[in-house]
Amino acid sequence: MMTADNDAWLDAVNWNSEGLVPAIAQDVGTGKVLTLAWMNREALALTYTEQRAVYWSRSRQKLWRKGEESGHVQQLQQIRLDCDGDSVLLLVRQVGGIACHTGRERCFYRTLDNGAWKIDEAVLKDPATIYR
């Protein structure tokens, strides 16, 4: 049962005009920044109670339990909040070692190289075999 007291930490978050906050996921093993996704209040509450990353899909307008289809769950180690309370940092263990829907380790697989984006991280698993 949720009580007013339990909600205090959620009230401390400065949700934007859409009721969302950006959430960065960082792998505790490799230290790599894996993803940036968005959370509403319910998603952040569920992330804590379920100890796995739960986001708000802006494109699908619904809760998105990371890994619900792929199995690539982000197991929660820690939740951190920044000084302005308007962004969240998750320390996670990335199940399967793949965070990106492209089958790569993470979403940040492009780097700016001589004024052009260059892919410098490999596809580890064919997305067709991840999402059936």
Next chain:
Amino acid sequence: MMTADNDAWLDAVNWNSEGLVPAIAQDVGTGKVLTLAWMNREALALTYTEQRAVYWSRSRQKLWRKGEESGHVQQLQQIRLDCDGDSVLLLVRQVGGIACHTGRERCFYRTLDNGAWKIDEAVLKDPATIYR
């Protein structure tokens, strides 16, 4: 002089309805995620040309060269883009070892501990001596 060709990498970014994109800064030395701030097109272009983090201050509605007052510049090592093109990751060297205006190493100095935010990172320098 900017040419159409030079702008292609900026066109690849999916700017939000306000013309902004969230930018994560990660310290290349410690691996810590330091800050999440916002950039408009000009800020991202300047970050690349000046090789230091330049953000768009949403509160002040103007360009903000990180460290312009404090000296705590974020020297650019790499710019990365995510799969959707709607968030940017900067690998930086944090001059002075302080990224946060509170005088702490980084903005994410609070962790969720038994349902409450707890400060677990120290003030390294009194902000009154940083901003004169």
